[in-house]
Amino acid sequence: MRILRYVRIDPDTVRLDGVPVPVTGRGLELLSELYRNRVKDYPKFFKMDLLCKLGFIAAELLVGDEPDRFVPREDRAVLLVSRTGPLCDDRNYQKTIAEDAYFPSPALFVYTLANIVTGEIAIRNKYEGDTTAYGFPSFSAGMLVSVVKVAFTDRVTTSALCGWVEAPDSDHFEAILMLVDDTEGDGMEFNPENILKIKLNQR
Amino acid sequence: MNRKRVIATGCNIVSPLGFTAEENFQAALSGRSGVTTHTGTFGIPEPFGASLFDRSVISGPDGGSHCLFESILLLSIRDAVLRAGIDPASPRVAFVISSIKGNVEVMDADEAAVPVSVTAARIAAFFNNPNPPLVVSNACISGLTALIHAGRMLQGGRYDHIVVAGAEVQSRFIVSGFLSLKAVSPLPCKPFDAGRSGLNLGEAAATMVISAVDTCPDDAWELVDGTTRNDANHISGPSRTGEGSYKALRYVLASCRPEELAFVNVHGTSTLYNDEMESIALHRAGLSEVPVNALKGIFGHTMGAAGILESVVSMQAADAGVVLATKGFGQTGVSCPVNVCAGNRPACGRAFIKLLSGFGGCNAAMLFRKGGAQ
Incomplete structure (x- = not known):
């Protein structure tokens, strides 16, 4: 399996295929800036919670210029791993159901489900294949590779947007998203060593 | 190997x-x-x-x-x-x-x-x-x-x-x-x-x-095949064409014939949209005749437990030769023909499919078969 493209985003830096992407804002503003510069025409972005914004923008950077994008396809999976999942939105929704101010927000509640980020990416790109949100006790490049390789035994899946999306609050988040496929050959092997290099901004 | x-x-x-x-x-x-x-x-x-x-x-x-x-x-x-x-x-x-x-x-x-x-x-x-x-x-x-x-x-x-x-x-x-x-x-x-x-x-x-x-014993339930598919349609509403559920069903039907199926245990949440969507997906998959049941009237929607709970109950039902009733069901209220079991019925067949759908547009199907039955 090969890593075809990769991106890493944290509150201060963005690197696409190892090349720094210039940004001026930080945190949530950094994500909004990427939206304005790279997407522009998908206002649903502003309804999303932090985890979805992060995963969505990372996916946009990876596949935004892919040929035949938006043609429905079943062969591409979306496989995302997190530790705390939608904890940030859990906090926001919890505030709407306080004892003395009970006004539960359906718009916030929906995003408290860990897999909505995979659904948002699938909807945007018309990916009709496997979409799954996994949870790890902590980041592990080895376990990430194992999980994605297991998911690739699906008979239809030939490529995936996969990786780590962790966003406990707007000052602390990290996306390591990769476009991988099941071919062998030249390029970057999908293995723990390469994922760790991406994580450490060494690639 | x-x-x-x-x-x-x-x-x-x-x-x-x-x-x-x-x-x-x-x-x-x-x-x-x-x-x-x-x-x-x-x-x-x-x-x-x-x-x-x-x-x-x-x-x-x-x-x-x-x-x-x-x-x-x-x-x-x-x-x-x-x-x-x-x-x-x-x-x-x-x-x-x-x-x-x-x-x-x-x-x-x-x-x-x-x-x-x-x-x-x-x-x-x-x-x-x-x-x-x-x-x-x-x-x-x-x-x-x-x-x-x-x-x-x-x-x-x-x-x-x-x-x-x-x-x-x-x-x-x-x-x-x-x-x-x-x-x-x-x-x-x-x-x-x-x-x-x-x-x-x-x-x-x-x-x-x-x-x-290496080989499945006669008295064991085999988890034969399963997959997860997305509607790519809406984060909190099911597809109008049952896209993901249909694709998940089609995937597992590559590993069995519909005649083998004792039943399909569906999601059946009892919301207007879910049950309608499932009837469309079952129809598109050619499963309109196969007995269908849902267990939410007994256990409620047990969310993260549902896929395992409903599979375990379905294995026992098939072992007992029964298609369990869909508690609460009386008169069909979906647009595609679907063979919903109102009361307990004798089961014919040694395989069943478990079907589920969820927010985020995801759907999953899994085929279970009693060992040595194929």
Whole structure:
């Protein structure tokens, strides 16, 4: 399996295929800036919670210029791993159901489900294949590779947007998203060593 | 080398209706439901239908040191592991845990304990398992995606057994959320019925220990094939064409003939949109004639446990030669023809499909077959 493209985003830096992407804002503003510069025409972005914004923008950077994008396809999976999942939105929704101010927000509640980020990416790109949100006790490049390789035994899946999306609050988040496929050959092997290099901004 | 086969070797359900798979199956067989109308529970101002534990009777395996979510998971896993006769501390055993909201009821008191991955690590440590546990949180299909993924892990040969356990505990958080989406009925739900008006929530933990074998014994249930597919349509509404459910069904139908199927155990939440969507997906997959049932009228919607719980009950039903009734169903209220079982019926066939759908547009199907039947 090969890593075809990769991106890493944290509150201060963005690197696409190892090349720094210039940004001026930080945190949530950094994500909004990427939206304005790279997407522009998908206002649903502003309804999303932090985890979805992060995963969505990372996916946009990876596949935004892919040929035949938006043609429905079943062969591409979306496989995302997190530790705390939608904890940030859990906090926001919890505030709407306080004892003395009970006004539960359906718009916030929906995003408290860990897999909505995979659904948002699938909807945007018309990916009709496997979409799954996994949870790890902590980041592990080895376990990430194992999980994605297991998911690739699906008979239809030939490529995936996969990786780590962790966003406990707007000052602390990290996306390591990769476009991988099941071919062998030249390029970057999908293995723990390469994922760790991406994580450490060494690639 | 031949691909490993995957069979169920130990099952448990802990729900308000009982603490073993057998007790829960007997409840379903006799039509006994855990669903009642709750008024004021969790301090919620609207009434809602749900199957909830009596908090005073649940305690974990070593007394009071575990919260409800952990307690029911531990009780369920302990029983299933004993029945499977495996050593959960072996490095050849892994844990896969499914839940949607885990411990969210402790949000205000202990935010750090909320992520399901935190509970999963505590569960694996309780059983002295050396491998990091994997969590699957795929909305309402979590339990089935967990079984599908765990089955594929076994086929890879690295593990001999996987403990797949799912659980959901209801709370002010979850119930208020589903109420805000106008998805909950205060009265017992009526899957596929013309008068259906929403779902009931449910609490449960369910466990299936699955094991890798070279040949499937005659008396074992094999997890033959399964997949997860997305509608790519809407984050909280199902596809009008049943796209993801249809594609998931089509995938598993590559491994069986419809005539083999004793039944399809569907999601059947009793919301207007879900049941309608499933009827379209079943019709498109050529399954309009196959008996169909849903168990939400007995257990409520047990969310992260549902995929495992409903698969375990369905295995027992097929063993007993019965297609369980769809409690609450009377008159068909979906646009495509679908063979919904109103009462318990004799089952013909030694295979069944479990089908689920969830928010985020995800859908999953899994084919189960009694060993040696193909």
